[in-house]
Amino acid sequence: MTFELVLMATAIHILIWEKLPEWGTWFNTFIAALPRLLSSLYEQWHCPYCAGFWIALVLHGLTGFWTIPDLASLPGYLGVTATPVGWILDALATATLVYAAIIGLKAIGLPAMKAHMMKEDFMKSAFKGEDV
Known part of the structure; x- marks a missing residue:
């Protein structure tokens, strides 16, 4: 398994x-200016699994990773369907790992942010009047 x-x-x-x-507002303005179908897709694909699948398909096509x-080498009895089946299965596996990565980052992000804010509050209260 590779993780690129x-x-x-x-x-x-x-x-x-x-x-x-x-x-800034430029990106949100851009999304709002898209045709309704495309802006709707953007809104619906916030899910890391769903977006991860499509991103993985595109990246696989661009990079070959x-x-x-x-x-990449499924059994011969699959014939011409072997390549698309391989791509889809790989994109599904990639999407699962993307989903786990996003959830993991969010899980550690909140405690890290809370600790940072607590440290800032402590430093402000401990050194009132001094430059920290």
Whole structure:
């Protein structure tokens, strides 16, 4: 198993659904200006699993990377369906790992943020009047 595809798909998911909407109003204005079908897809694909699947398919096509390299050579009895079945199964596996990564990052993010805020509050109260 390799993790290049998972890492790239997770990074793209974070960029598109968590970071770009925070970077000023230009991205949200862009999404609002899209045709209703496309803006609706953006709103519906906040799920890391769903978005991860489609991101993984696109990235696989662009890079040739596999999360499970053995899926590149499926049995011959599948004939011409072997390649699309391999891509879909790999994208599903990648989406599962993207989902786990996003949930994991969110799970550690809240306690980390709370600890940071508690430290800032402590420093302010401990050193009132001094530059910290």
